[in-house]
Amino acid sequence: MVAAVTRATQTLLLAVTGAVLVRMAAGDSYLRYVNSWMRWPLIACGVFLIVLALADLWRDQGSQGDEHDAHVPRAAWLLFAPSLVFFLVAPPALGAHFAERAQNATVPIKDASEVSLPPLPEADPVPLTLDDVLFRAAYDDGATLADRRLELTGFVSRDKSGTWYVTQFGMNCCAADATVMRVAATGVEPPPDDQWVRVVATHVPGTGDGGVDSPEVTVEELELIEAPKNQYR
Structure with missing residues (x-):
């Protein structure tokens, strides 16, 4: 069975997802998926996810929850899916086939x-x-x-x-x-x-x-x- 995602892993996934959004919007690859005016909203969303991850990490360092409270649902692994898609398959822009x-x-x-x-x-x-x-x-x-x-x-x-x-x-x-x-x-x-x-x-x-x-x-x-x-x- 897939292991449950720890709070620390969830924080890492949030940070990675935010970093991917910022990286896409900082370059030109985001233009394969959304219109050009979406650059700044994507950057804002990416920065927000990174800040959220840092805030979650800071909060956990100041808390002493038990092992049960330190775990979140396995579905949190899905947060990593957008990052895998971007780094591994990177779909091209729509073309002749479509x-x-x-x-x-x-x-x-x-x-x-x-x-x-x-x-x-x-x-x-x-x-x-x-x-x-x-x-x-x-x-x-x-x-x-x-x-x-x-x-x-x-x-x-x-x-x-x-x-x-x-x-x-x-x-x-x-x-x-x-x-x-x-x-x-x-x-x-x-x-x-x-x-x-x-x-x-x-x-x-x-x-x-x-x-x-x-x-x-x-x-x-x-x-x-x-x-x-x-x-x-």
Whole structure:
């Protein structure tokens, strides 16, 4: 049977868990799991756990409880699970495998008279985020995208039919609520799944209209790039 966790061991686990949170938030690894604005809340939680552990240790040094009182439930060992996950398996950011099985981000459709889409900047090509492409394609048959060369960034994913996409995940809070933003790509051979790319492409009129199906672009240039530190939008 698993030995009961002593009060001292519980204190150690609290401290280790707090230290892991601080370490994750101090670097970039926390961006695999939560949004960037969560950095300071994570640091605060980690510091709180460390302070709690130190306070518990100080309190035990001043007490003389018997052996029975010095033990806590075996379930306290579960406190170590997050630390093991982080140090041993460290799940990567969501990628092509999840994108293939997830639903596309749905653009809320409004009457065209209620939507004001400013013209794109004069740059050529013009850098656009994938959510901006989705939104613009959903209105006026992508009129603001017409005859413009777009620069898009994302990773490569595919659907069951073999169509490949420039893809990113949108995230409000954490990876659990991530939605897929993707644009179907044609015109060049696709790189391997999960490879990050920067493409210069033109929007195919009539695709993405309605905000449900993915817009399609014809790729003119494709560049392989390194994955960014923050892989979510």
